[in-house]
Amino acid sequence: MPREQAVILLLAVSAVGVGTTAAILQPALFRLGQEGTPASFSGVRYGGSYRAGRWVAAPDRSRNWSGFQGRGPGTAK
Amino acid sequence: MRWPLLGLLLPLAVLALSALEPPQRLLLVTTEEQPARSEMFTLRDGWLGSPRIALEAELPDNSTVELGVRLLDATGRPVLELFKDGWRESGVWVEGGESGSWQERDTALQLQLRPQASGRFQLEVTLDELLGVSGLPLQAPVTLRGTVRNHSVDAGLLLFTAVVSQAIVLCLLAAVYGAARSRRLLRVEEGVAAVRLPLGGPGLLKLVVRARWELPDGATPELPPLALAPFSLSLSDATGERRLDHQATLAVVKHANDGDHWLTLTQTHHLRLPVPGSYRLRVTVPEAFGPQDDPWEIEWLQLSVEDGVKTAFRVPLLPLRPRGAPA
Numbered sequence: 001m002p003r004e005q006a007v008i009l010l011l012a013v014s015a016v017g018v019g020t021t022a023a024i025l026q027p028a029l030f031r032l033g034q035e036g037t038p039a040s041f042s043g044v045r046y047g048g049s050y051r052a053g054r055w056v057a058a059p060d061r062s063r064n065w066s067g068f069q070g071r072g073p074g075t076a077k
Numbered sequence: 078m079r080w081p082l083l084g085l086l087l088p089l090a091v092l093a094l095s096a097l098e099p100p101q102r103l104l105l106v107t108t109e110e111q112p113a114r115s116e117m118f119t120l121r122d123g124w125l126g127s128p129r130i131a132l133e134a135e136l137p138d139n140s141t142v143e144l145g146v147r148l149l150d151a152t153g154r155p156v157l158e159l160f161k162d163g164w165r166e167s168g169v170w171v172e173g174g175e176s177g178s179w180q181e182r183d184t185a186l187q188l189q190l191r192p193q194a195s196g197r198f199q200l201e202v203t204l205d206e207l208l209g210v211s212g213l214p215l216q217a218p219v220t221l222r223g224t225v226r227n228h229s230v231d232a233g234l235l236l237f238t239a240v241v242s243q244a245i246v247l248c249l250l251a252a253v254y255g256a257a258r259s260r261r262l263l264r265v266e267e268g269v270a271a272v273r274l275p276l277g278g279p280g281l282l283k284l285v286v287r288a289r290w291e292l293p294d295g296a297t298p299e300l301p302p303l304a305l306a307p308f309s310l311s312l313s314d315a316t317g318e319r320r321l322d323h324q325a326t327l328a329v330v331k332h333a334n335d336g337d338h339w340l341t342l343t344q345t346h347h348l349r350l351p352v353p354g355s356y357r358l359r360v361t362v363p364e365a366f367g368p369q370d371d372p373w374e375i376e377w378l379q380l381s382v383e384d385g386v387k388t389a390f391r392v393p394l395l396p397l398r399p400r401g402a403p404a
Contacts, residue, residue, distance in 0.1 A: 005252050009081060012245040016084040019238025020091055023231040026127050031191040032156050038190045043183050047145070047158035055156055 078253055079389055081246045088235040088242070095126055095232075100224035103132070105202050107144075108218045112203040117151075118225045120192040126228030130188040130200070135220045136165040139210040142219065145203040146186065151196055160205075161186050189229070250389055257283075258385025268364035270380045273357040277350035280385035281394070284310070284348070287381075288362045290329070290340040290373040304329045306342055306363050312397070315355040320397045321348070340373055347392045350384075358382065 001009075030038035033053045037046040048057040107113035120128045136142055141164040148157040165182035192198070200223070207215045258280065263272050268288075276282060286308075305326050312321035329340045342362060350356065360380050365372035 005249065008245060008249040008252055012081055012084055012242055012249055015245055016087050016238060016242045019234060019241070020088045023088065023234040023238065024091060024126055025124055026189075026231055029127050029189060029191055031193065033193045037159075038157070038188065041187055043162040043164075044186065045160050045162075047160055055158070057155075057158060 078250075081249055082243075084242045084246055085239050088238040091230060092232055092235045095228055095230040098126075098226055098228050100226045103200065103221070103223035103225065105200070105221040105223070106218050107202045107204045107221065109204050109207065109214075109216070112145075112201055113221070114149075115200040115202075115223070117197045117199045119195065119227065120198050120225070121195045121227045122192050123195070123227075126226075126230050127189060127191055129226045129229035130223060132186040132188075132200075132202075132221050132223040134161075134163050134184045134186075135222070136163060136182070136184055136207075137209075137215060137217055138165060138167055140165060140207060140215055142207045143205040144186075144219075144221075145205055146188075147201040147203075148188070149199050149201055151198070155201075156198075157188075157190070159188075254387050254389050256385075256387075257383040259383070261382045262379065263382075264377055264379045266375070266377050268375050268378060269359070269361050270378050271357065271359040272380065272382070273355060274382060274384075275353070276356045276382070276384045277353035278385060280387055281392070282348040282350050283381075283383040283386045283388075284344075284346045284358070284360075285379075285381040285383075286310070286342070286344045286346075286360050286362075287379040288342040289376040290365070291376045292338055292373055293371065304331070304340065304366070306366065307361075308342070308344065309359075309361045310344075310346060310395075311359045312348070313357045313359075314400070317357075318400065320356075320400070321395060323395055339376070347386075347388070347394050348397065349394055350397070 030036070032055075033050060035050055035052075037049045040046070046058075048055055050056070101118050103115045103118070105113040105115050130148075132146070134142065134144060141162070144161045144163060146159050146161060147155045150156050163182075163184045163186075165180075165184055167178060167180040169176060169178050202221055204219055207217065207219065209215045258278065259274075259276075261272065261274055263270055270286075288306075306329050308325045308327050310321070310323040311319060313319050323346070327342060327344065329342045332339050332341060358380065360378065362375070362378055365374045367373040
């Protein structure tokens, strides 16, 4: 087999191998106890994060006023 | 070399296998006063896929909600807490005399993570601020349906892998089978194309014939639903002996685009010429056909000759007459 064909064959085999393995193992997936939080989806916010292997709840966990605009100019919130 | 084509099947087989895993179903009904706890479920730590919890809230129409979701371990200790801002809206649109209804929502929640160790977990869902369209609180329970899988795989990555690997494999097939000993393209503006070439040897001879007919300017297209064209392909060897005489009647394909009309014909044939030598190829198609006064006329006839071709799949061969055999 000429060398360029061997290279393309190697590319094809490694693409299948790497893609399939990564899809099964998902090495970057969050594990409980790891620093931080899992990946966020739409409309989701985490009420804390992992620090040094323990879940630490954020102090203001039930209300988040960051979206609250209030009346008057933006600086006068 | 066809086996690399099977590379496509591996990611798709993994995807199909992961879909076979029966999910554990969860059902929670929560009100503002009463947080709901799901049944206990197992989250497994392992390398074969990963746990995935999916929840879908059934909200009343035109409402928003804030759901507090806590993942509790077997002892009831929260190991994760999150808030989901969900909403569901529907309405009627009117535009340019047409109207219809629309519905949009964001009520789904997905949690993908691995536990520190395999164990039993449960979800606790609290309902905060279920508000109606005018911002007034609604007093209604919210039902959540969910599934827990322990061996989910990354479906997007698997599909991407299948597409990319198939593209690379097609490149590989093109590299393996695209090579030819010689290539020749002949294009004439009449119904007969003939060429003498040095051909033959290992591999196959691939002939591709294309023809195109057009109407003279201003003529209106007029053709029976099925237009047939007599086609002939012949091959003579160095001594002038006719070794192949292939005749067929083929259906031409009609095309029309933006007022233009034309007819085409495409034929591919393979031959085996084991003895190298000088061979003459001759292809004929009709110069014109259709009505007598306004016929479709040949625009061009193209003959592509590739010698020493290997094919990935079996192809039918036109049989050659042995030398000296009566015609």
